[in-house]
Amino acid sequence: MNQPMAIDELVSVAQAEAMGELDAPMMAIVLSSEQSYDLPINSLETEADKARWGLILRAAREHVEGDAVAVLYPAWTTIRHKDENNQPGETTDPIDTLFVQLHTRDRIYWRGYEQIRDPRHQRIIGFRRIRALSTDYERSEAPDIAAWLNTLFEPLPEEGEETDVDRELADMLEEPEVSAALYPRQLRALH
DSSP: OOHHHHHHHHHHHHHHHHTTOSSOOOEEEEEOSSOEEEEEOOOOSSHHHHHHHHHHHHHHHHHTTOSEEEEEEEEEEOOOOOOTTSOTTOOOOOEEEEEEEEEOSSEEEEEEEEEEEOTTTOOEEEEEEOGGGOEEEEGGGOOGGGGGGTTTTOOOOOTTOOOHHHHHHHHHHTSHHHHHHTSOGGGGGGO
């Protein structure tokens, strides 16, 4: 997989999914050499949500022998501008952002974008890249905010060896929201 091209393609997918919407969707895409599989993420608000989704994404990646996992999520971010007119301690309003992360075995590619909205209807009409929020990391140097995905590429157990985590992952693959998402993107409309 050409990873720089893959992150550019994922950014295009994320932006296309969000265009015209009031809120950008939070989702993961498991990428394998054959297909890509979408998993809509309901919530990452609590540590329990993050732990659960970390296991779901690992199970999905292992199930389809995926090369990478992308996470697309919106957020509110407060960006402070250095402005001569700002008083000390004064902050600017938060902006709506869209983050795209591509997780591979060795690296994490992180891209941040400001959502540009139609002032009248508040729908997303475009994106502006925020270079300060766009970075590439070695997996071992990833920021704590991405720690919930540390297990994505842990080695599989030895042949025939089954662990508690493996049983938990197998159970998660049976959950309706996961099993429905494991249909390839172009086949999803048929189900």
